[in-house]
Amino acid sequence: MVMWIAVTVVKLLIYFAILMLFVAYGTLAERKVAGHIQDRLGPYHCGPHGVLQPLADGLKLFFKEDIVASEADKFLYFLAPALAVVPPLLVLGIIPIGESITIAGKTIPLPIANINVAVLYFLGVTSLSVYAIMLGGWSGNSKYPLLGGLRSAAQFISYELVLGLSIIGVVMLVGSFNLVDIVKYQKDMWLFIKQPVAFVAYMVAAIAELNRAPFDLPEAESELVGGYHTEYSSMKFALFFLGEYANMVVSSAIATALFLGGWYAPCSFLSFIPGPVWFLLKTFALFFFMLWIRWTYPRLRYDQLMGMCWKYLIPITLFNILGTGLVVILKAGGV
């Protein structure tokens, strides 16, 4: 028992470190990718090619003046940024970065918690993110954040559905909510080949859930100045930022587990590279995809975003479930 706790604590620390590193260098990647897409270099002067930029950013945010809006509801105002970081950290526990590892003759499973309802847990926890943004938008007692909070409430509730419905297809095929089982099912063929519609719907919904362009309406800077975090400064702002990037990372990680074969190598001759490395590479590829989208597309309008969700994505995912169900039944009947 003591051994188990010790191992779990060590795993927690390592995964947390990986996540924070990923987030820190995710911000740098964002700026570098944006720079190169836009014909410029991005951060360049802090360390060679700007590699120390995340540290400098962190320091800067720590030392910035912490301004509290005078008319704010203080309790919720302080609670919101803290809440923003919690959901991605909770999801971290179920990410199947690899199957197991053998150290000193002992087999240690790599996921922190290999639970049977992992998918449900993921959906449940991510839907908590909306509270951070809503409370952040509302508690500042300011008009632009309010509009941002308003938008995000509608956006989250709608795209939550798409996210859930898109995963159902996967669950039906695999017959399990367990992420490790889902990854193992993909040993021979990744699920995005069997479930392309679900994969696309998941990615769209994930980007919308993350408030990333082209769905970054809650913080649309050209309309709402800063959106829900207009009234936040210093580390409170940084926490929102941290939450957003951590969310990006865990969303990419979950997508990797669900659709991109988790820790399996794309071809068998590449399997000498350890599984966790593959997992991180795939996660980063999806992360990069999100950056790429952001710097290519304009932003949708609020009503158009809702229209897209209810008129197109939800019917499409429902049909996907219907189709998957038919296939599953036909296969079962055929046997």
Next chain:
Amino acid sequence: MKAVDGLKRAFQDAVQGVSEFRGETTVVIVPEVLREVCLYLRDKEGYDFLVDLCGVDNGTDRTPRYSVVYLLRNMETKDQLRLKVFTDGTVDTVSDIWPTANWHEREAYDMFGIDFKGHPELERLYLPEDFEGHPLRKDYPLRGLNPDRDMYEGGVKTKVAPSKPNTMILNMGPQHPSTHGVLRMLLELEGETIVNAWPIVGYLHRGTEKLAEYKTYHQVLPLTDRLDYLAPPSNNLAYILAVEKLLGIEPPPRGKFIRIIMVELARIASHLIWLGTHAMDIGAATVFLYAFREREKIYDLWEMVAGARFHQSYFRIGGVREDLPEDFIPALKKFLDEFPKALDECDNLLTNNKIWRVRTEGVAVLSKEDAIRYGATGPVLRGSGVNWDLRKAYPYAGYDEFTFHVPVGERGDTFDRYLVRMEEMRQSREILMQAVARLPDGPINTEPGKYNFPPPEEVKGDKANIEALIHQFKLVIEGVRPPKGEVYQAVEAPKGELGFYIISDGEPRPYRLRIRSPSLINLQALPIMIKGLKVADVVTAIGSIDIVLGEVDK
């Protein structure tokens, strides 16, 4: 002129005088019949477009002291008519006849204290509510009545009454990322839907018109750079052409061509900024940097010619300051060769992009009729389907020697205005190609010494001669003396019709210099464009009008 004869027949004694100067007709009428005359001209004579309306202070010792000047245009026959009424302070409003007169009358009230009877909301346009005095009056000192006062508590407009319950008043600007400077908007919102909108201007007002009255004709030139600071050569050209019209001179062919090269580069540069910022407002941040990269090349070209990148002040009365440097034409050719590719790159990112289309198509529609009623000009007017370009309508500065095509939209929405400006950039490139191919040799100035400074080597050094020295001395100490008269000269600036109305009393300083700035007048149509749309469409609409606050606030 047909309209003048008609006026004389219909109003007989009410027509006090008709004068003609440099091909422009001015009709003076008594103020009592102003509204009838305006309605007659609009409905019977087809003067559907009010180009400009401004006040003039005729001097503290004169009665009646003020005059109000209306410049009307018949867009079919292209006739222009200047209407003038003399008044001691009260005139009937024409803002219901031409809605564009609304802000013009507010400006005249602001600057001269002229009261427009029947105006729906006669408030100051530019200056704070608690400002003392009316600055364009001749007895108002240049430094103001309270030179030490630097704070105005009242602001311009602090509160508006909501039109119905349960709406929210949202203040957008003057500090806001998408108002393109210091424009302020008050929006009345119901959820995210716009019920009402009030644009508020004046945060960058510098009193260019007042300053100009204290400077010689040469000295006014740098002030014009600062109007539309994204396309200074266009402003320079409009002003210089007005002065040249007053003087009755024309530059030699090479001077004209050089000016057109500069002005068309300015159009491309200005449209590039518009493209970048408009795309950024809608969330496409990458186009912004692509557009800025291209604009940078134009600034390098300008630097070669004028030495300055931003405010060139390169044109002179009768020509330009100096000839093009030798390596300019090859550099320009290189830019013109590379430019279409760069523009296509932006085109590819936007024109067929589904998101761009749904964000711009059918958004902020301005109908043909409204565009004319609100005095919109430039791409805004053409986007609404009116084929009107001053370069074609009244070819100035030698534009009749160039072949180009004027793009016109159909529906008057944001997407049409976008397409019009994109095509205008390509057409400007065509004009530039022709100018480069046919650039004539010869002098660049008309009679240097008489209107313009003599070449520096004739004033100083071995080749100096006494005549040039005298000219230099006279021009610096005294300036150019144009004849008495008044002229209006407009150019098709990137934003629309930029006009300068100069009244000369024979002195080397303009008696009154009036700037018809297109951004200000186009902006007036914004509230009717965005009513009923969403908050996100406000920034789309502002971007598609393409305002620059240096020009809005003058």
